[in-house]
Amino acid sequence: MKKRNTVLLLGIISIIILTSVQVLIIRGIWKQKNEMFSLKYTMGSQEALYFINRRLSTDGFDTVRFVLSKYSEQANKELRRINDTALLNQKKKEVFDFFNYSLNKEQDLSELLASYFERRGLEKKFTYSIVINDIDLITDDTVAIFHRYGTSGRPRGVRERIEASDFSKSQILVNWFGMEDNYYRLRFEYFIDFSDKQKLILKESAVFLAMSLFSIIVVVTIFIIAYRNLMEEKRLSNLKTDFINNMTHELKTPLSTITVAGKTLEMPQVRTNQEKILETARMIGKQSVHLNQLINMILEISMWERTQFELDKRNIDIGELMNDVVESFRAGGGNNATINKKYNLDGLKAELDVVYFTTMINNLLSNAVKYSVKEPVIDVEGFHNENAIYIRISDNGIGISKTDQKHIFDKFYRASTGNIHKFKGLGLGLYYVKRIAEAHGGDVSVSSKPGKGSTFTISIPY
Numbered sequence: 001m002k003k004r005n006t007v008l009l010l011g012i013i014s015i016i017i018l019t020s021v022q023v024l025i026i027r028g029i030w031k032q033k034n035e036m037f038s039l040k041y042t043m044g045s046q047e048a049l050y051f052i053n054r055r056l057s058t059d060g061f062d063t064v065r066f067v068l069s070k071y072s073e074q075a076n077k078e079l080r081r082i083n084d085t086a087l088l089n090q091k092k093k094e095v096f097d098f099f100n101y102s103l104n105k106e107q108d109l110s111e112l113l114a115s116y117f118e119r120r121g122l123e124k125k126f127t128y129s130i131v132i133n134d135i136d137l138i139t140d141d142t143v144a145i146f147h148r149y150g151t152s153g154r155p156r157g158v159r160e161r162i163e164a165s166d167f168s169k170s171q172i173l174v175n176w177f178g179m180e181d182n183y184y185r186l187r188f189e190y191f192i193d194f195s196d197k198q199k200l201i202l203k204e205s206a207v208f209l210a211m212s213l214f215s216i217i218v219v220v221t222i223f224i225i226a227y228r229n230l231m232e233e234k235r236l237s238n239l240k241t242d243f244i245n246n247m248t249h250e251l252k253t254p255l256s257t258i259t260v261a262g263k264t265l266e267m268p269q270v271r272t273n274q275e276k277i278l279e280t281a282r283m284i285g286k287q288s289v290h291l292n293q294l295i296n297m298i299l300e301i302s303m304w305e306r307t308q309f310e311l312d313k314r315n316i317d318i319g320e321l322m323n324d325v326v327e328s329f330r331a332g333g334g335n336n337a338t339i340n341k342k343y344n345l346d347g348l349k350a351e352l353d354v355v356y357f358t359t360m361i362n363n364l365l366s367n368a369v370k371y372s373v374k375e376p377v378i379d380v381e382g383f384h385n386e387n388a389i390y391i392r393i394s395d396n397g398i399g400i401s402k403t404d405q406k407h408i409f410d411k412f413y414r415a416s417t418g419n420i421h422k423f424k425g426l427g428l429g430l431y432y433v434k435r436i437a438e439a440h441g442g443d444v445s446v447s448s449k450p451g452k453g454s455t456f457t458i459s460i461p462y
């Protein structure tokens with residue numbers, strides 16, 4: 001139990017470490033890809049600007065320049081006429097809004113950039129933003145309309161910020177622009193932002209993501225398999241220990257009877273009593289047979305382990321054979337049981353090894369008697385379809401729980417550990433049944449309800 005917990009704990013810790021390392025690596029890759037993305041588009045937009053300037057002889061703001069020049073001339077005149085500070089500030093705000101509106105509305109740069117990106121095979125879906133830094137209206141004197149970072153060093157102007165613009169991390173600065181003519185001076189920045197950026201980076205990092213996910217899955221799977229193997233080995237070793245205990249127990253009973261019988265024979269009063277001698281000799285004989293059976297069973301099993309055992313198959317009328325087996329069982333150990341027979345086998349013949357087949361049915365019948373706390377009532381049925389013959393043996397015994405049902409055909413397995421010594425056995429009977437059924441090309445299945453009884457069905461193809 002302690003070992004199991006340690007293994008589990010170590011496994012979980014290693015998986016956590018592995019996953020954390022993978023997460024760190026992926027984060028690093030993600031960050032790098034992010035930077036590379038920004039770099040690629042910064043460089044791309046620089047190239048684009050160069051191309052637009054040189055080849056198309058524009059900076060994308062020609063219309064804006066014209067509109068603003070006209071507007072500034074007029075605005076300048078109006079501004080100079082205003083004396084009231086509140087009105088002046090309101091007018092300045094109006095001027096700012098107009099500049100902002102025109103820059104966004106009349107610019108052609110975004111379209112030019114998009115078509116350049118498209119031609120270069122880059123992503124062309126982006127949003128842009130224009131951030132105004134300074135606006136000054138000029139005549140013989142300068143009127144500062146808006147200075148984002150203050151007007152220190154300048155002779156006159158407004159210090160407050162009229163509007164703050166949000167800078168998002170994913171924005172890529174394309175360029176600073178400066179425009180100046182007789183009536184105004186303007187400086188602004190032009191940014192682009194890719195809304196699909198995360199998706200594009202994800203696409204590029206997909207291979208790494210898949211690889212690290214795959215490696216985690218592989219490690220977890222290997223761990224689960226190894227852990228389950230370990231548990232299975234532990235279970236088998238427990239079963240073996242149980243088996244050895246049971247076997248010792250089983251072997252000891254006939255052995256001690258024989259020892260006692262030997263001692264009895266040595267007694268002078270017994271030696272003269274012919275009847276007693278005969279009785280003791282019979283007892284020794286009976287116990288030796290039992291002992292022999294047990295040893296043969298163990299020997300046979302180890303033989304089965306090593307080689308595929310061979311059946312001596314003959315074409316047998318299965319109904320007749322079943323009758324013989326059941327009747328001799330009734331005459332032998334099962335005489336206190338009620339056995340109901342119902343065969344519907346139409347004289348069908350199958351390739352069977354009589355000895356093994358008899359052992360198989362006997363094992364099921366003796367279990368039906370053994371695992372019963374009341375008068376055993378056993379139904380033995382035989383039926384068939386076009387492929388197989390079925391033998392079904394049902395009892396009214398103690399039944400088998402769902403969990404035990406999964407293991408009862410395993411070697412050495414014995415159900416209900418609490419009762420293990422109440423019902424004697426080595427945990428080999430059903431293992432035999434399964435091996436024999438399979439050697440005949442068939443199988444065996446169980447259905448059972450604890451307290452109600454069990455039904456075993458053997459199928460044999462014919």
Ligand code: ADP
Binds near residue numbers: 395400
């Ligand atoms: P054994 O009888 O020697 O223990 P088996 O392989 O014949 O070994 O059976 C395995 C286990 O299956 C038994 O320990 C018992 O708990 C359960 N079992 C088998 N047959 C029956 C039955 N007819 N009714 C209830 N339990 C059964």
